[in-house]
Amino acid sequence: MSSWKDKIQKKYGPHEHCIICGRAIPEGKQYCGQDCKDSAISYEKKKKKKSKIQMYFLIGMMVVMFIVMFLMGGG
Numbered sequence: 001m002s003s004w005k006d007k008i009q010k011k012y013g014p015h016e017h018c019i020i021c022g023r024a025i026p027e028g029k030q031y032c033g034q035d036c037k038d039s040a041i042s043y044e045k046k047k048k049k050k051s052k053i054q055m056y057f058l059i060g061m062m063v064v065m066f067i068v069m070f071l072m073g074g075g
């Protein structure tokens, strides 16, 4: 007698898990369905927005540093 877990493993074979909800999905896929795909896309967008803000912040810092160095050097 094999347990239901063995049966599932045999039935699905090698598989991956949805990166959003962790459900078992066929190999080669990243998401279990459209819902998780959508939330992954919105998550990526949020991440991109955040890195953009960080980039602007860094550029702003560099500009300030440049001005300070210019003022000190020219003083």
Ligand SMILES: [Zn+2]
Pocket (backbone or CB within 6 Å): 018, 019, 020, 021, 022, 023, 031, 032, 033, 036
């Ligand atoms: Zn999912």
